[in-house]
Amino acid sequence: MSHAAYGRLATRFARIATLGEASAVLHWDASAMMPPGGGAARGEQLATLAGLRHELLTAPEVADDLAAATAEGEWAEANLALMRRAHRRATALPTDLVEAAERANAACEKVWRIAKARSDFAMVQPHLAEIVRLQRETAGALSAALGLSPYDALMDGFQPGIAAADVEPVFAAYEAFLAEALPRAEALQAARGTPQSVPGPFPVETQRRLCGSISTRLGLDYDHARLDESLHPFCGGTPTDIRITTFYSEAEVGKALMGVIHETGHALYEAGLPDAWARQPVGEAAGMAAHESQSLLMEMQACRSDAFLAFLGGELHAAFGGDPAPYATANLARLWRRVSRGFIRVDADELTYPAHVILRFRLERALIGGELSVADLPGAWAEGFTRLLGIAPPDDAQGCLQDIHWHDGAFGYFPSYTLGAMAAAQLMGAARHALPDLDASLAEGDMAPLLGWLRIHVHGQGSRLGFQDLLRTATGKPLDPADFMAHLRSRYLQ
Amino acid sequence: MSHAAYGRLATRFARIATLGEASAVLHWDASAMMPPGGGAARGEQLATLAGLRHELLTAPEVADDLAAATAEGEWAEANLALMRRAHRRATALPTDLVEAAERANAACEKVWRIAKARSDFAMVQPHLAEIVRLQRETAGALSAALGLSPYDALMDGFQPGIAAADVEPVFAAYEAFLAEALPRAEALQAARGTPQSVPGPFPVETQRRLCGSISTRLGLDYDHARLDESLHPFCGGTPTDIRITTFYSEAEVGKALMGVIHETGHALYEAGLPDAWARQPVGEAAGMAAHESQSLLMEMQACRSDAFLAFLGGELHAAFGGDPAPYATANLARLWRRVSRGFIRVDADELTYPAHVILRFRLERALIGGELSVADLPGAWAEGFTRLLGIAPPDDAQGCLQDIHWHDGAFGYFPSYTLGAMAAAQLMGAARHALPDLDASLAEGDMAPLLGWLRIHVHGQGSRLGFQDLLRTATGKPLDPADFMAHLRSRYLQ
Numbered sequence: 004m005s006h007a008a009y010g011r012l013a014t015r016f017a018r019i020a021t022l023g024e025a026s027a028v029l030h031w032d033a034s035a036m037m038p039p040g041g042g043a044a045r046g047e048q049l050a051t052l053a054g055l056r057h058e059l060l061t062a063p064e065v066a067d068d069l070a071a072a073t074a075e076g077e078w079a080e081a082n083l084a085l086m087r088r089a090h091r092r093a094t095a096l097p098t099d100l101v102e103a104a105e106r107a108n109a110a111c112e113k114v115w116r117i118a119k120a121r122s123d124f125a126m127v128q129p130h131l132a133e134i135v136r137l138q139r140e141t142a143g144a145l146s147a148a149l150g151l152s153p154y155d156a157l158m159d160g161f162q163p164g165i166a167a168a169d170v171e172p173v174f175a176a177y178e179a180f181l182a183e184a185l186p187r188a189e190a191l192q193a194a195r196g197t198p199q200s201v202p203g204p205f206p207v208e209t210q211r212r213l214c215g216s217i218s219t220r221l222g223l224d225y226d227h228a229r230l231d232e233s234l235h236p237f238c239g240g241t242p243t244d245i246r247i248t249t250f251y252s253e254a255e256v257g258k259a260l261m262g263v264i265h266e267t268g269h270a271l272y273e274a275g276l277p278d279a280w281a282r283q284p285v286g287e288a289a290g291m292a293a294h295e296s297q298s299l300l301m302e303m304q305a306c307r308s309d310a311f312l313a314f315l316g317g318e319l320h321a322a323f324g325g326d327p328a329p330y331a332t333a334n335l336a337r338l339w340r341r342v343s344r345g346f347i348r349v350d351a352d353e354l355t356y357p358a359h360v361i362l363r364f365r366l367e368r369a370l371i372g373g374e375l376s377v378a379d380l381p382g383a384w385a386e387g388f389t390r391l392l393g394i395a396p397p398d399d400a401q402g403c404l405q406d407i408h409w410h411d412g413a414f415g416y417f418p419s420y421t422l423g424a425m426a427a428a429q430l431m432g433a434a435r436h437a438l439p440d441l442d443a444s445l446a447e448g449d450m451a452p453l454l455g456w457l458r459i460h461v462h463g464q465g466s467r468l469g470f471q472d473l474l475r476t477a478t479g480k481p482l483d484p485a486d487f488m489a490h491l492r493s494r495y496l497q
Numbered sequence: 498m499s500h501a502a503y504g505r506l507a508t509r510f511a512r513i514a515t516l517g518e519a520s521a522v523l524h525w526d527a528s529a530m531m532p533p534g535g536g537a538a539r540g541e542q543l544a545t546l547a548g549l550r551h552e553l554l555t556a557p558e559v560a561d562d563l564a565a566a567t568a569e570g571e572w573a574e575a576n577l578a579l580m581r582r583a584h585r586r587a588t589a590l591p592t593d594l595v596e597a598a599e600r601a602n603a604a605c606e607k608v609w610r611i612a613k614a615r616s617d618f619a620m621v622q623p624h625l626a627e628i629v630r631l632q633r634e635t636a637g638a639l640s641a642a643l644g645l646s647p648y649d650a651l652m653d654g655f656q657p658g659i660a661a662a663d664v665e666p667v668f669a670a671y672e673a674f675l676a677e678a679l680p681r682a683e684a685l686q687a688a689r690g691t692p693q694s695v696p697g698p699f700p701v702e703t704q705r706r707l708c709g710s711i712s713t714r715l716g717l718d719y720d721h722a723r724l725d726e727s728l729h730p731f732c733g734g735t736p737t738d739i740r741i742t743t744f745y746s747e748a749e750v751g752k753a754l755m756g757v758i759h760e761t762g763h764a765l766y767e768a769g770l771p772d773a774w775a776r777q778p779v780g781e782a783a784g785m786a787a788h789e790s791q792s793l794l795m796e797m798q799a800c801r802s803d804a805f806l807a808f809l810g811g812e813l814h815a816a817f818g819g820d821p822a823p824y825a826t827a828n829l830a831r832l833w834r835r836v837s838r839g840f841i842r843v844d845a846d847e848l849t850y851p852a853h854v855i856l857r858f859r860l861e862r863a864l865i866g867g868e869l870s871v872a873d874l875p876g877a878w879a880e881g882f883t884r885l886l887g888i889a890p891p892d893d894a895q896g897c898l899q900d901i902h903w904h905d906g907a908f909g910y911f912p913s914y915t916l917g918a919m920a921a922a923q924l925m926g927a928a929r930h931a932l933p934d935l936d937a938s939l940a941e942g943d944m945a946p947l948l949g950w951l952r953i954h955v956h957g958q959g960s961r962l963g964f965q966d967l968l969r970t971a972t973g974k975p976l977d978p979a980d981f982m983a984h985l986r987s988r989y990l991q
Binding site for chain 1: 512515516518519522523526530531532533534535537538539541542545546549718719720721722723734735736737738
């Protein structure tokens, strides 16, 4: 009986995942292909698919099957546990709360686009206050169902198995490190003088070819992938049909190229998920921090290394010609690993980026906990930013209005970025230990050894292990910011 | 109570239509964008969506609501009638028959691709025989539920409200007309000598721009549409997000351009469907023959007219430059309105095309009726083709293996092509009557008057009227091949 129940659940979850695949392709299309007039109908299509997935997940027979089901073997057991978790999350929230939150998110997001353009926080404030009110209610309901604190219950939706208690000490350690490291990195950088700029223009068609060939070299199989363009680059699609995007500028080549490398890191994770568990919860990626670890490992650890930049400089010069001097490794390193205190998270370098995340983590936790009111957010932002980076944003557009996340109802997401950056350094350390010739292969643009290691230790693990156990199994310890700081010291402080 | 039942049905059918929109975008993506390795997952996604649509349509409460529902007003009444029809069709077939047919279609289609390449009918014969067996069973079950003859029940799935009894006399009249008209048209054409060919090559980028600008001029709004490329051109997507495709060759410009004009005709129909009835059965296009009437009206009636060719010649010369002589109206007319007896339907001119359809209509009717066996198909094909066009195909690849339709389980579709061509001529006649200056506006590339007339008399009618009533209302009479023959006489026999 209980095996039959597990079989029914597996069939049901495969159906849910297949509808999720359809949504993923429709999302990609909306960003990369859809004409502007298709937006309203697309919204309906995605809402209908989301509604059907929710109905399939919360149908009365699911609870019975979950109660009766037994699974055999480590993978199936983990799969069943993840099914139970998904069901608990989906049934924890009353439908009217979900719908009220969706309406509030949609309403706020629209106003936010204008408010951000005008740098007018007052305009969006009542909408954001309504979102926070509903997110508190959501967090409370999830908290009761999952046995987690309210903020942890939200964070668990993005990165299962990670709690604020895991994040706090790590972020505190980083704050202390940064206070000392940032001025030293800036002084060293200034002493080295300004790097020589790489001469443009860079024809888009040539950039496109180069991005295609570099991502292929990283291991992306274009029989199962596409590279297109969108305003905000992302990795979407499905494991056997991955869609990555970038944004080209004729004036600059580094941004699109490094962006494609970043998205390729995400894509390789999806492509390397275990086939045998496709469309089952255990066959999915292990959360957003794990995902970000794969994009940042590829972009920051592997491809901004001296070794790979030596290879990449040659490829760039072959593609664009001209004076070879700016493409020398040392010059590219100074150009593309530049540290700079800025107000905008998405433009930040890897040393200051965590400060942007630490600020947001603390503020959103206080908003959900009720210790901070939305009205006080701009002031708290300026104060926190000044404490972390020594500068205060000149306006709210460069402050608390810059990100879509909160204005679209996403609370608990931000930590994933920095947990991912730290995990990337930790995994790269373990890979380097296992592959003593790693730098030599990177210098030849040979990514096969690194990808082989990642496939075994990360991609092929799916969601069998939680984030911390994934790191433990792959690197011998849970998340430890020491590897990231060691990486930054070696790159920026020597 | 009965109004509430209608409201519930309207909500349910909107949901079904929204899932259909998702499928339409995924179908377009599969043909125009998807990397080859995405095919297997895409098949699953489309099958899951089709399964959900079927479940929503055949759920037990639908029958109760349909029995209880009443609707007020002509449109709502027509909508309810179409809901009943859709439900009757969906519930007429046992699930195991539907699944067996789907499997047989998929298996045959795969073998057919190879058999066609090798011109090996024996290879596909058992698979096609299995399809015919299951189509007979399907036709029998539908026949009982709908009160139609078995073949009519299949045809009704593509063009509701049209029966073989409507088609037979029309096709018989055309056969008699063709026997006399074709030799005369060929003699006249020969007497006029060979037209001057338009000099290539035609850069693809220029063709793409030209196709975009001509389709815009026809009335396609690219805020709600895209033009892309695929091996087999088609019009897909949804009414507010239409996706048309074409296939460019540097050597030739007419095929891609006329193809885009044809697909634009389909697209304008979708775009002009009544907004107020979006996602309801009555808001859909009135069947495949009606759809084909709109593509052929645009391509054959409007855009291959002397008036429009005069405009188009100027546009072509402006785009590609060179000697203006081949772009003269009379030369373009002789190039792009060339009559030729050939074996391949999709390459046929408008005079001989109906012969290809008449043959298939008679053969598929005999296959479904049991008067023709699959084993005898190649012989019957050669015999019928010789009778209609005086030539026999040299092999089965150029005979009964050329089309995907039967090999994918589509029986009853073929008549739509020629019914559409005839309806196009009839509608164009009525439009010309209502718009005395139509040729003058076509000669200036001004399509607004024609589109305005079509929007009122065809597009905006949705499925409120059946095919025959649509023609009656728009042209004062039901389908009448006389207008088509008059058009052909004036174009090819003078």
